Amino acid sequence: MxxxxxxxxxxxxxxxxxxxxxxxxxxxxxxxxxxxxxxxxxxxxxxxxxxxxxxxxxxxxxKRHDAVAVVVAEPESRVFADPFFALQLRGISKELTAHDTQLVLLLTEGREDHARVGRYLAGGHVDGALVFSLHFDDPLPGLIQRAGMPVVFGGRPGWSDGTDEVVYVDSDNRGGARRAVRHLVGLGRGRVGHITGALDQTSAVDRLEGYRDVLPDADPALVAEGDFTPAGGERAMRELLDRCPGLDAVFAANDLTASGALRVLRERGLRVPDDIAVVGFDDMLPLAEQTDPPLTTVRQDIEEMGRLMARLLLDRLDRRPADGTAADPPSGVVLPTTLVRRASA
Amino acid sequence: MxxxxxxxxxxxxxxxxxxxxxxxxxxxxxxxxxxxxxxxxxxxxxxxxxxxxxxxxxxxxxKRHDAVAVVVAEPESRVFADPFFALQLRGISKELTAHDTQLVLLLTEGREDHARVGRYLAGGHVDGALVFSLHFDDPLPGLIQRAGMPVVFGGRPGWSDGTDEVVYVDSDNRGGARRAVRHLVGLGRGRVGHITGALDQTSAVDRLEGYRDVLPDADPALVAEGDFTPAGGERAMRELLDRCPGLDAVFAANDLTASGALRVLRERGLRVPDDIAVVGFDDMLPLAEQTDPPLTTVRQDIEEMGRLMARLLLDRLDRRPADGTAADPPSGVVLPTTLVRRASA
Missing domain, CATH: 1.10.260.40 (lambda repressor-like DNA-binding domains)
Incomplete structure (x- = not known):
């Protein structure tokens, strides 16, 4: 003192x-x-x-606070239950701390609290915002825009066509999904199902599109809707088993979904991959290595996505309007995905 | 719009x-x-x-922001790895949301970032602060005091003797520890060890005191230092086994520590509770039910602690200085703990 x-x-x-x-x-x-x-x-x-x-x-x-808000457009309980968010926050936290900028995480109980988040952002307490896990009908982007601060999104927002001024960091969801489904087809599987993520998010829609790119004529009954949670994966897996005789492979929209699906397959006495092959998405560790059997999945670098979001925002904050020499930041950055083979497919 | x-x-x-x-x-x-x-x-x-x-x-x-800062005096990586923090935040989030107050979680990479947290608090962005998991030599309380805002602590701060003006919510750590050790003694165990928590935190010190209350003449070799993590529990359990022949019971400072200890006992081929009985602290679910064997432990209501912290702070914020009729809030609230018996002791 x-x-x-x-x-x-x-x-x-x-x-x-x-x-x-x-x-x-x-x-x-x-x-x-x-x-x-x-x-x-x-x-x-x-x-x-x-x-x-x-x-x-x-x-x-x-007029600088050296503070950046992070808004995860999910209830607080999901933020702490899904390791995806912890990983993205880890990347963000490391990058902000390296630039002596305070990470201000705004938690909510649900979407009905987003107006309050918008008020806090408009109150001039932070220099910019990082927003991820947006859902299509969320009022947050409008509220943030009214607050008039720089923002970088995690995941392509639903209204962006990739050519506008929106700055976001995303993974190649569609390409990764194609890789997963091609792998299953390459194993000789003829009835490949898909358990989607929450279809009010672009990541889920893009992965479904990737599935359809490879299997344009697939029976619509082979697609069951999930929500990126293990419980959603269980529900959807039961649906698929009940309505698709001969199902021999499943591409799940993320590893949590796949873990729920594997649980149901075990329950029903089906062998993985012999009876049904399973591929996930994320390569969430240690989960993907600890499932029974260990999970073949599409790897995306979630921590790096967080780090990059923070860096793009800090770059925007440091750019002086008068400084014409600085290159415009990219409006969208899409990181590559790779297939990681383990025992499940 | x-x-x-x-x-x-x-x-x-x-x-x-x-x-x-x-x-x-x-x-x-x-x-x-x-x-x-x-x-x-x-x-x-x-x-x-x-x-x-x-x-x-x-x-x-x-001069109201309708926002409250929450500072967990641990690195971001621990905040997301230890379910204790998620539970406490859940209670806080529910209570603040019920009063339309924004939860502003200030994350850090480590103690060297606490000066920046202090600056943010002093910057006038929130009405008050909730601070938990304080360590003895942490500069945060001084920084917050200089920021001049109401604060409620989770866990008794090290400098408080319980009679001063410091407002905190705590569990009956010492009484809970006594209950755990008495239970082990009541089972006829004659060599009861203790794996401590991080001894620069009052919760760990109080639980050690409770152990000593019941066993004032215990061999000092029976106490091994842990840090509230599974890895710390593994290390300390190995120490105890190596230096205490005849050890037949262990009271672990929390359930994560107990889970690490159980892993080492299984590794060494020791049966629980037959060879060594184990009691934890927290009743962290689902962990305490999923250990092998399920864990006898001391239950504290972590979510309720968080809720109560938030309520005490909101009460302080609402108290008008001129309004003499409002009763002074208590300086310390200590919640009861209970023993939950499962298979491990």
Whole structure:
């Protein structure tokens, strides 16, 4: 606590440099409008005294809070139950911390709380927002847009066609799904089912499209709707078994869904992969290695997605409008996916 | 979005009531200093027009953000790995949401980021803070005190003797530990060991004290230091087995620690409870039911602790200084613990 008392003040820097407090403040906060010899004198005084600008005062001048909001458009209970979110947050946290920026996670009980999240964002408490797990009819993007702050989305928002100004980080969901289904077809499987994710999210829609790319003429009965949870996977697997005799393979929209499906197959006494082969999506560890049998799946680098989201946002925050030399950030970044073979297919 | 355009404005209310904007603002934000007939006219106009005050403008006047910070004094990776935190956050989230207050979770990579958390709190972005999992030498409490906001702690802070002004919610750690150790002694066990939690936290120290209350003359070699994680439990269990021949019972400081200890006992071919009985602490579900064998443990209501922390803070925020009728909130609330018997002891 005495640390504060012994810190050099703005006044001390001004006295040493022989300039006004206002001049020191301007130099410390970016240096606009201060002639070079004067600015250099201030910088020397700052260095000699080891002056560290006061954060609160600095943010009054710069309008910067050095804080970024993260909004996961899911209830708090799901944020903590699905390791996908922990991994994405890990990437975000590492990148923000490396830039001394505070991660402000705004939790909710459900979508009815999103208006309140929008109010908090509009209240000027953060410099920008990272938003992921959006659902199609969510009012959040509109609320954030009204708050007028830079935002980077995790996963392509439903309204974006990839050519507009929306900045997002996504995985190649469609390509990954094609890879999974081609693998099953390549194993000689003739009745390949698909358990979808939550179809009000682009990741689920894109994976379904990938399945259809490879099997355009598949019986519609082979597609059962899930919701990215193990319970959803169980429900959908039972549906598929009941209505699709001869089913010999399933592509599940994520590993949690696949783990639920495997449980039902075991319950029914069906052997994996002998009777039914199963492929997941995510390569969520340790889950994908610990299922029985270990899961063949499509790997996406979730932590890297989080890290990249944070970096794109920090880049946007640092870009000065006057600085025409900086290249425009990409509007959408799509990371590659790869097939990881284990025992289930 | 058109919703905003059609919303009645402060000006419309002022016009209808025949008063100034300032008068409407004062009435809407608590009504201090406006004579009753005038205030009544404003309230009628508000009701007739269905006016909803703008949140940002309102917080300028009331200095309220309707947001509460939650700081878990652990790295982000532990917050998501230990279900204790998810449960406490669940209780907090439910209570704050029920009062339309935003939960602002401030995540860090480690203690070196706590100065930044302190700066964010001092920046005036929240009305108060909930802080849990404090360690003895953590600078956070000092930083929060300097930020000058109401705070409620989860777990008794190390410097509090329970009689001061510090507001906290805790479990009866010492009483729960006594219950666990008495149970083991009651089973006829003569060499009862203890694997501690992180001893720079009061919860761990209190549980160790409870062990010593029952066994004041226990061999010091029977106590091994853990850190509330499964890996710490494994390490400490190996230590105990190596240096305490005849060990026939272990009280582990939490269920995660007990799960690590059980793994080592199985590895060494020891039967639980026949050779060594094991008791945990928390009653963390589903873990405590899924260990092999299911775990006898001391139950504390973690979600209720979180809920109560949030309620105590909201109570403090709502208490008007002028309102002498409100009872002082308790400085410390200690929730009871109970022994849950399963197969491990």
């Amino acid at each position: 005495t640390e504060t008392a012994s810190r050099p003040t703005l006044e001390a820097v001004a006295a040493r440099a022989g300039v006004s407090r206002a001049t020191v403040s301007r130099v410390v906060n970016g240096g606009e409008g201060v002639r070079e010899p004067l600015a250099e004198r201030v910088r020397r005084a700052v260095a000699e005294l080891g002056y560290v600008p006061n954060q609160a005062a600095r943010s009054l001048v710069t | 058109t919703e905003t355009a059609s919303r009645p404005t402060l000006e419309a209310v002022a016009a209808r009531a025949g008063v100034s904007r300032a008068t409407v603002s004062r009435v809407v934000n608590g009504g201090e200093g406006v004579r009753e007939p005038l205030a009544e006219r404003v309230r009628r106009a508000v009701a007739e027009l269905g006016y909803v005050p703008n949140q940002a403008a309102r917080s300028l006047v009331t």
